[in-house]
Amino acid sequence: MKKRRPKILLTNDDGISALGLAGLYEQIKEISDVTVVAPDSERSAVGHAITLSDPLRVWNFKKNGDFFGYAVNGTPADCVKIAYWALLDHKPDLLVSGINLGSNTGINVIYSGTVSAATEGTILRIPSFAISLTTYTDPDFTYAAKFAKKLAMEVWERGLPQGTFLNVNVPPVKEEEIQGVEITRQGRAIYKERFDKRIDPQKRVYYWLTGKKVELEEDGNVDDRAILNKKVSITPIHYDLTNYKYIHELRTWEITP
Amino acid sequence: MKKRRPKILLTNDDGISALGLAGLYEQIKEISDVTVVAPDSERSAVGHAITLSDPLRVWNFKKNGDFFGYAVNGTPADCVKIAYWALLDHKPDLLVSGINLGSNTGINVIYSGTVSAATEGTILRIPSFAISLTTYTDPDFTYAAKFAKKLAMEVWERGLPQGTFLNVNVPPVKEEEIQGVEITRQGRAIYKERFDKRIDPQKRVYYWLTGKKVELEEDGNVDDRAILNKKVSITPIHYDLTNYKYIHELRTWEITP
Numbered sequence: 001m002k003k004r005r006p007k008i009l010l011t012n013d014d015g016i017s018a019l020g021l022a023g024l025y026e027q028i029k030e031i032s033d034v035t036v037v038a039p040d041s042e043r044s045a046v047g048h049a050i051t052l053s054d055p056l057r058v059w060n061f062k063k064n065g066d067f068f069g070y071a072v073n074g075t076p077a078d079c080v081k082i083a084y085w086a087l088l089d090h091k092p093d094l095l096v097s098g099i100n101l102g103s104n105t106g107i108n109v110i111y112s113g114t115v116s117a118a119t120e121g122t123i124l125r126i127p128s129f130a131i132s133l134t135t136y137t138d139p140d141f142t143y144a145a146k147f148a149k150k151l152a153m154e155v156w157e158r159g160l161p162q163g164t165f166l167n168v169n170v171p172p173v174k175e176e177e178i179q180g181v182e183i184t185r186q187g188r189a190i191y192k193e194r195f196d197k198r199i200d201p202q203k204r205v206y207y208w209l210t211g212k213k214v215e216l217e218e219d220g221n222v223d224d225r226a227i228l229n230k231k232v233s234i235t236p237i238h239y240d241l242t243n244y245k246y247i248h249e250l251r252t253w254e255i256t257p
Numbered sequence: 258m259k260k261r262r263p264k265i266l267l268t269n270d271d272g273i274s275a276l277g278l279a280g281l282y283e284q285i286k287e288i289s290d291v292t293v294v295a296p297d298s299e300r301s302a303v304g305h306a307i308t309l310s311d312p313l314r315v316w317n318f319k320k321n322g323d324f325f326g327y328a329v330n331g332t333p334a335d336c337v338k339i340a341y342w343a344l345l346d347h348k349p350d351l352l353v354s355g356i357n358l359g360s361n362t363g364i365n366v367i368y369s370g371t372v373s374a375a376t377e378g379t380i381l382r383i384p385s386f387a388i389s390l391t392t393y394t395d396p397d398f399t400y401a402a403k404f405a406k407k408l409a410m411e412v413w414e415r416g417l418p419q420g421t422f423l424n425v426n427v428p429p430v431k432e433e434e435i436q437g438v439e440i441t442r443q444g445r446a447i448y449k450e451r452f453d454k455r456i457d458p459q460k461r462v463y464y465w466l467t468g469k470k471v472e473l474e475e476d477g478n479v480d481d482r483a484i485l486n487k488k489v490s491i492t493p494i495h496y497d498l499t500n501y502k503y504i505h506e507l508r509t510w511e512i513t514p
Binding site for chain 1: 299301302303304305306307308309310312313314315332334335338339342343364366367368373376380381404407408411415418420421423432435436437438440442443445447448450451452454455461462463464465466489491492493494495496497498499500501503504506507508510512513514
């Protein structure tokens, strides 16, 4: 058992005023010295974007008497970078990103701002996890926040290997209905997408992106399948994108300059 | 030898009027039926962002008599999605993203809009590669564009495994100085970053992100090292981010709900 309380950095992509972050804060503050550095507004589906062409600004943000944080006019990755390099006088022991409103499973992981914050923490060698509640309607973050607290203590005790973080998805059911915890892999189901083509009042064409997952895999070790089975899904993620297995094959191409 | 000419989709993150894209277009049109769908303005370091909260619009873009493309008010990933699902009446045989101004090596790969376009193509099961010229000053895209043409024909002949694409970086030297082609892995050098804190005329604080890579690896199979050795670097990349090796270890934690 480690003796001191961990220092935990919280962030998200739904913005500093999001209920999922507030729920997380309430639980995490019980076990740690907590700092919140989060986007000033919603930054969903920003992927691993960073802000290079505009200056970043930081505001103090207070809510409900005891919630204090720094709001940044940037992406989740920006928030982690500026917390680490400019705002904090210490290196956080842990980073928790969330609780996201909506799942971050399968190929969505690569679009997710919530996940990108955990990636950024991992690059900075801070043990990190992202946590999402897999619903958009009537979210109740209570159980997900409690699970985050428990997992934070586990990660604080055990650590994580360099370059790897955890991507956690929690099904939107009551605590007593949860069927367990599954260590999963990122699903490969693709999206059947559609662009809804519309005409604006000035008679100009515009498009809205819409789509749904198809070809969902049956394998219970897949993140989305665990959620359907009312289990908490935990996927270990790394940011080395090299396909090592294919390197040998590619060398046989003998490409010349 | 395949008989018909391939249909190739070009995009980038520097914007449709970028010189790197124009250079690529000049070469690729010689071997293919080419379509350009690219952001209307620079979208660097956008990561794998997609636009959900704003409508997308598309304009016809012409330049120099024969350069024609579609300009989109979105990210590189948006461009690939809208090309595939709304603008094109065929599935492209290949996607080439670039030529980016500046390297996309090491952890920069995860921030790169250029690379995200190739990821998106790969998700849509289009054989794809991203190509970058590793300089920001006095870029000469001539050789990189010629290499892109050659590699496009190779990929068109041989195909790529599902879920994998190529990330190509070309050193900024003359063709006769190129020392070869290296199949590489994504480097792990980290950035020593800094936020330059300034005061604006209204006495408010703002920050600029700045940084440089440190701890560059010596291994010649690393992308950045190949570039320093004046070789073209080709890294096979996949978007399944699961750390499979760590799944077993994580299961021993026996995390309960």
